[in-house]
Amino acid sequence: MAASKKNSSRAAPKKKRAARSKAAKKPAKKPAKKAAAKAKAKGKETKATAPSGPRLSAAQQSIRDTLMLTRLGQGWTVSEAAAEAGISERQAKTAIKKKREALEQGESLLERDVVEIIEGLVEELRMSVGDFEKIASAAMEQNNLPVAVGAKKGADDTRDKLRELLQSVGALPHDLGTVTHLIDLRAVVVEINIAVEGFVSDVLKLDLPKAKKEQIDSAHGRLTKRLDAIATSPQSAHTNGGEEPDG
Numbered sequence: 001m002a003a004s005k006k007n008s009s010r011a012a013p014k015k016k017r018a019a020r021s022k023a024a025k026k027p028a029k030k031p032a033k034k035a036a037a038k039a040k041a042k043g044k045e046t047k048a049t050a051p052s053g054p055r056l057s058a059a060q061q062s063i064r065d066t067l068m069l070t071r072l073g074q075g076w077t078v079s080e081a082a083a084e085a086g087i088s089e090r091q092a093k094t095a096i097k098k099k100r101e102a103l104e105q106g107e108s109l110l111e112r113d114v115v116e117i118i119e120g121l122v123e124e125l126r127m128s129v130g131d132f133e134k135i136a137s138a139a140m141e142q143n144n145l146p147v148a149v150g151a152k153k154g155a156d157d158t159r160d161k162l163r164e165l166l167q168s169v170g171a172l173p174h175d176l177g178t179v180t181h182l183i184d185l186r187a188v189v190v191e192i193n194i195a196v197e198g199f200v201s202d203v204l205k206l207d208l209p210k211a212k213k214e215q216i217d218s219a220h221g222r223l224t225k226r227l228d229a230i231a232t233s234p235q236s237a238h239t240n241g242g243e244e245p246d247g
Contacts (some may be wrong), residue, residue, distance in 0.1 A: 065099040068092055118169055125162040129155050189231035196223060 054062065064085050071081040082092035109117055132155035139148035166172035173179065200220045204213055 048156055056117045062099075068096055069099050072096065118165070121165060122162065125158055125165065128158045129162070132158060186231040189227050193224060196220065196227075207227070 039072065046070070068078075068081040068085055072078070078092050079089050081096075082089045085092060088097070132151045136148045136151035136155065139145070139151060163172060167174050191246075200216060203216055208216075
């Protein structure tokens with residue numbers, strides 16, 4: 001019995017020491033909690049200032065920057081344009097500056113010749129048709145019918161814009177029914193040229209002076225040019241007064 005009391009008296013101090021040790025360690029946890037709270041708060045601040053969402057491609061960035069530049073022209077502030085784009089104001093200022101510099105490097109359309117501008121628009125529309133057709137073809141290979149149909153519609157719409165542009169500059173008649181008459185006229189001109197070629201060939205076979213043959217050959221050349229001009233552009237040939245310019 002005495003031994004039992006002795007053992008319990010020895011065990012009691014050990015428990016007290018263990019409790020004191022645990023109590024001593026508890027204050028050390030408070031700084032760790034504070035550090036974790038600070039880190040968490042800092043993380044929230046970083047997320048709030050950093051742009052959210054997936055990374056944009058070069059094309060998407062260009063569209064976004066163009067929109068921000070347009071917004072500034074509409075009276076928006078940089079802060080408002082940045083908020084709409086989902087980026088910080090500092091990033092917006094940098095993007096807008098680069099976009100302006102890129103636009104200033106290009107030649108102003110107001111300084112270019114009007115024919116060159118039209119030719120550029122025609123080529124751009126033709127390339128757009130090709131791009132839409134490629135998209136439609138790729139979509140069909142992937143059995144993505146909605147994208148293929150949309151791309152084909154885009155190609156057809158672009159063709160309509162190209163037709164309207166050519167009509168507006170006189171390269172294509174507004175009444176496309178006149179094209180049938182033009183095709184018929186060209187067929188007639190071909191037949192006339194064949195007849196003229198045969199007539200001139202027969203005349204040149206005659207025993208004529210060399211000077212006369214040269215005159216006939218020269219007249220034949222002028223007539224052929226005149227017929228070709230009528231077949232190519234009947235309206236311009238008519239307004240030319242029926243005379244072929246020298247040279």
